[in-house]
Amino acid sequence: MRVKVPYDRVVRWVETFAATIAENKEYLTDLDSAIGDADHGINMDRGMRAALAKLDGQPPGDVGAMLKAVGMALVSSVGGAGGPLYGTLFLQLGTATAGKSEIDADDWLAALTAAVVGVQARGKAEPNDKTMVDALLPARDALEEAIAEGESFPDALRRSAQAAEQGMKATIPLVARKGRASYLGERSAGHQDPGATSSYLLLKTAADTWSDG
Amino acid sequence: MRVKVPYDRVVRWVETFAATIAENKEYLTDLDSAIGDADHGINMDRGMRAALAKLDGQPPGDVGAMLKAVGMALVSSVGGAGGPLYGTLFLQLGTATAGKSEIDADDWLAALTAAVVGVQARGKAEPNDKTMVDALLPARDALEEAIAEGESFPDALRRSAQAAEQGMKATIPLVARKGRASYLGERSAGHQDPGATSSYLLLKTAADTWSDG
Amino acid sequence: MKKLINDPADVVREELLGIAAAHPDLVSVHFDPNYVVRADAPVKGKVALVSGGGSGHEPMHGGFVGVGMLDAACPGEVFTSPTPDQMQAASKAVDGGVGVVHIVKNYTGDIMNFDMAAELCRAEGAEVEAVIVDDDVAVQDSLYTAGRRGVGTTVLMEKIAGAAAQEGRSLKEVADVCREVNAGGRSMGMALTSCTVPAAGKPTFELGEDEMEIGIGIHGEPGRERMKLKPVHDIVEMMATAVVEDFPLKKGDRVLAFVNGMGGTPMIELYVVFNELQRFLSGRGIEITRNLIGSYITSLDMAGCSITLLKLNDDFVRLWDAPVKTAGLRWGV
Amino acid sequence: MKKLINDPADVVREELLGIAAAHPDLVSVHFDPNYVVRADAPVKGKVALVSGGGSGHEPMHGGFVGVGMLDAACPGEVFTSPTPDQMQAASKAVDGGVGVVHIVKNYTGDIMNFDMAAELCRAEGAEVEAVIVDDDVAVQDSLYTAGRRGVGTTVLMEKIAGAAAQEGRSLKEVADVCREVNAGGRSMGMALTSCTVPAAGKPTFELGEDEMEIGIGIHGEPGRERMKLKPVHDIVEMMATAVVEDFPLKKGDRVLAFVNGMGGTPMIELYVVFNELQRFLSGRGIEITRNLIGSYITSLDMAGCSITLLKLNDDFVRLWDAPVKTAGLRWGV
Numbered sequence A, B: 001m002r003v004k005v006p007y008d009r010v011v012r013w014v015e016t017f018a019a020t021i022a023e024n025k026e027y028l029t030d031l032d033s034a035i036g037d038a039d040h041g042i043n044m045d046r047g048m049r050a051a052l053a054k055l056d057g058q059p060p061g062d063v064g065a066m067l068k069a070v071g072m073a074l075v076s077s078v079g080g081a082g083g084p085l086y087g088t089l090f091l092q093l094g095t096a097t098a099g100k101s102e103i104d105a106d107d108w109l110a111a112l113t114a115a116v117v118g119v120q121a122r123g124k125a126e127p128n129d130k131t132m133v134d135a136l137l138p139a140r141d142a143l144e145e146a147i148a149e150g151e152s153f154p155d156a157l158r159r160s161a162q163a164a165e166q167g168m169k170a171t172i173p174l175v176a177r178k179g180r181a182s183y184l185g186e187r188s189a190g191h192q193d194p195g196a197t198s199s200y201l202l203l204k205t206a207a208d209t210w211s212d213g
Numbered sequence C, D: 001m002k003k004l005i006n007d008p009a010d011v012v013r014e015e016l017l018g019i020a021a022a023h024p025d026l027v028s029v030h031f032d033p034n035y036v037v038r039a040d041a042p043v044k045g046k047v048a049l050v051s052g053g054g055s056g057h058e059p060m061h062g063g064f065v066g067v068g069m070l071d072a073a074c075p076g077e078v079f080t081s082p083t084p085d086q087m088q089a090a091s092k093a094v095d096g097g098v099g100v101v102h103i104v105k106n107y108t109g110d111i112m113n114f115d116m117a118a119e120l121c122r123a124e125g126a127e128v129e130a131v132i133v134d135d136d137v138a139v140q141d142s143l144y145t146a147g148r149r150g151v152g153t154t155v156l157m158e159k160i161a162g163a164a165a166q167e168g169r170s171l172k173e174v175a176d177v178c179r180e181v182n183a184g185g186r187s188m189g190m191a192l193t194s195c196t197v198p199a200a201g202k203p204t205f206e207l208g209e210d211e212m213e214i215g216i217g218i219h220g221e222p223g224r225e226r227m228k229l230k231p232v233h234d235i236v237e238m239m240a241t242a243v244v245e246d247f248p249l250k251k252g253d254r255v256l257a258f259v260n261g262m263g264g265t266p267m268i269e270l271y272v273v274f275n276e277l278q279r280f281l282s283g284r285g286i287e288i289t290r291n292l293i294g295s296y297i298t299s300l301d302m303a304g305c306s307i308t309l310l311k312l313n314d315d316f317v318r319l320w321d322a323p324v325k326t327a328g329l330r331w332g333v
């Protein structure tokens, strides 16, 4: 029997991600102080609050519509680099899951793939540019691999989150080539990328909320 | 034989006063920080430097002309309250000693009296308003008294300087009613008036340079 | 001390050189003695307006020299009144034959130096009228003190009287406009930080990270009261209450509201202050008919603001709206 | 943190309320989504200019909305690019039927949000051209990075292109003027202190009492180099050399010299900076034909300055001199 994540559980993921961002607001902002403009946590928190407010009015049952609403809320409340990037990410997740009342591992792989493609199309970042792509792309690849190796959806999600974590940590030594951190040149090395960190938190909360009970 | 202070000795007094102001520049400015605008020492120092520069071009021998030149230099270089007040003081000293090549105790009493009258006419300060008048007026009165009691010019100068010192110290508890310190109201009490302090230094240097050797 | 300067002793001179280089179309700058005059001075048949005061309040006064405002400004050393010879030379340079108004802020030094200057000018046959600005409600007024300081109303007086002179009013009429503006203007200021006088090299006073000073002047003089930092809503309420009740202003009165930055405060905060002031006044039925928001009478790098209200009449409104062309204020031309 | 604000979360909204209350003759302010438009928008038959960016740079951009400059400004949160829906709504409100130019400073966030906005506008049939400002010579330019930041040249572009639009040029022509201004403009900035983002509550970076940061942006981003504080003569030489050699400018070139304060720096210091800049340039035979001195593109309460040079041609001079009537820049009207 294939594990499916029903609509409510997807909503719970979004809520948990919002709570996780709120908890890590200062941490993310501090990371952004070092190599950016000290607002990534503040921005993401404002966006996820706006997203939560939108969830209430959402007709239940359509995972895709719900994720699109989250994306729209992010686009119109976050601004900065984070807004279009996370907005695109959720809009693509939503488009890929349109009309579904539950999702399985293949649905999620298709959705995450579309999301990463969307983020890259929007931001033009390549791997090792020291951006959120450095967490997202390995997570997607790890998910694909795990599914191909026949792992369960929960296990695949955990491997995906672990890959995101590794990718996030691997941004530390990198010299940024995209985003605000790139203005620092060599001075950007030695700091963990804030966007890669929030992306890891996104995948970690998916693994946490979709794999237990 | 009545002691007379010759032209060169009067010049030496002006020079010594300039040096004393330079030494006490920061002290006077600090006093002015507490109840004014932190510039009295800076202003007086700028003025006495300008006065010294004028002394060089002065035709020797005329005490009055020399003191007027000092007054003019102060008026056109100090600004603030100190400029017109010390300018007037020296201009009046000069007018009272016009054409003299030396001055005795009576000349000095007449000159100092004219100077105090001039300062009060210019600034409208009464005794106990917490201004330089609180040093100058007692100094003038003590000088008159000492002369009337038959003291020597050097001794009279010393009594005059002592009275100035007392007057200066007596400004500490006063609430200012004139000048910038008056904006502070009650908060001006407990601080020594900067202008009274520079006036004391003026009379102290007169006593020092005119009573020895 | 962190400032964009060379030797503190040269700040005023180098600033004046900068003004001279920047605005040759508006002003010419003279050195030794220092003064700034309209490029086309003297304007024959026009009453001339001369102001002056210590430097450190830029753009006041040099930035207000030009068509429709001042004819001359005399910059003193930082926070130190200029000297009579500056004022005399400036007055002479701009005298168009029908008299000169000296606009004097009520500080002992300014008063005495302008007094001496007026004596010098009159001795040479010039007609001079001096008018005093004393609008700071933070200072108790009394016959037995130096009286109130001249602060924000000065800027409004220079604009309004400048327009009156430009339209050809007589010496007495222009001086009367000044006195009416002074009678109709009230101000109060506050500081979040002290300023640092370049020659002193350290802050004039120290404020804790959670403190502010209410009722300050424009020279880093300590204020009326030191207190805990509050939301701007409460700060504006305190200041505006003091100003409004000093008049007192009543329902239906029209005012020019001037929110002024002290030099280290950005526009974003001044608009927030204006928003609070607008709410406060409209709550009392007082109408803001004109406004001015920006850093026009400053105290070096001090962070903080002042609020000035000028009770308006139709003449003031017309004169305020009249064209002005200076480095610091410009419209209609 | 010492600021004249209430809740940090309300700063932008309260600032906009202040602007709305202060300048109803010039602009109207819309909320949710937030944007500021010319009071007489849309102007039929005129190309519309829309700009936007994070708040905290006041008077840019809201202060530049009005006749002869911007048609609309979209203020984001402090130091955060505004969102596509703001830009789309603003563009729609000012579209006079002959196209809209988006003036975009080169930051990843601004670029992406304006990209999305342009997609939305075009989907509704509007003609939109986006132009990029990337004038900061402190940043190494390269195909493999985000490229140079948009800083001081933005102000000059908004004025000059605003005049071009006002005189009836076409969408393509106005966009080309923008691109020419960008090609001819170079900037460099420095900080004496960090700024403090209201929501963060503490300075973005710490500088020692004797340190400065050279090559900063306008968001409290760390600069190119931290060094010991120097006399302004040396600071200007360093910045101006970087700017002049990046062009490179040569003897006989004419420039508009823009000395900009970062928000916490008073005019007296900016004139001292201008004096140094004037000496530096005249020493190289470069003529300052026009100048702008003041705090126009700021970084909250940061103390410091930036220097922008725009190489002039006759068209630029004429467009610069054309009338402008906004809260932040005004002449000729």
Ligand SMILES: Nc1ncnc2c1ncn2[C@@H]1O[C@H](COP(=O)(O)OP(=O)(O)O)[C@@H](O)[C@H]1O
Pocket: A032, A036, A037, A039, A040, A043, A044, A079, A080, A081, A082, A083, A085, A119, A122, A123, A124, A125, A130, A131, A132, A133, A178, A179, A180, A193, A194, A195, A196, D080, D081, D108, D109, D110
């Ligand atoms: N071109 C890009 N592609 C992908 N991610 C990017 C790009 N530019 C920036 N980012 C991500 O955005 C993060 C910063 O987001 P945020 O602080 O919200 O925006 P801003 O930089 O506008 O303040 C960076 O840490 C980085 O991960």
Ligand SMILES: Nc1ncnc2c1ncn2[C@@H]1O[C@H](COP(=O)(O)OP(=O)(O)O)[C@@H](O)[C@H]1O
Pocket: B032, B036, B037, B039, B040, B043, B044, B079, B080, B081, B082, B083, B085, B119, B122, B123, B124, B125, B130, B131, B132, B133, B178, B179, B180, B193, B194, B195, B196, C080, C081, C108, C109, C110
């Ligand atoms: N009206 C006055 N009459 C006499 N002395 C005065 C008067 N006003 C101020 N002073 C003196 O001037 C001193 C301040 O001088 P200074 O600091 O040079 O001028 P300012 O107050 O303009 O900065 C005061 O300490 C006081 O002694």
Ligand SMILES: [Mg+2]
Pocket: A032, A036, A037, A038, A039, A040, A080, A180
């Ligand atoms: Mg950021």
Ligand SMILES: [Mg+2]
Pocket: B032, B036, B037, B038, B039, B040, B080, B180
């Ligand atoms: Mg003083």
Ligand SMILES: [Mg+2]
Pocket: B037, B039, B080, B081, C079, C080, C081, C109
């Ligand atoms: Mg003084």
Ligand SMILES: [Mg+2]
Pocket: A037, A039, A080, A081, D079, D080, D081, D109
């Ligand atoms: Mg940002």
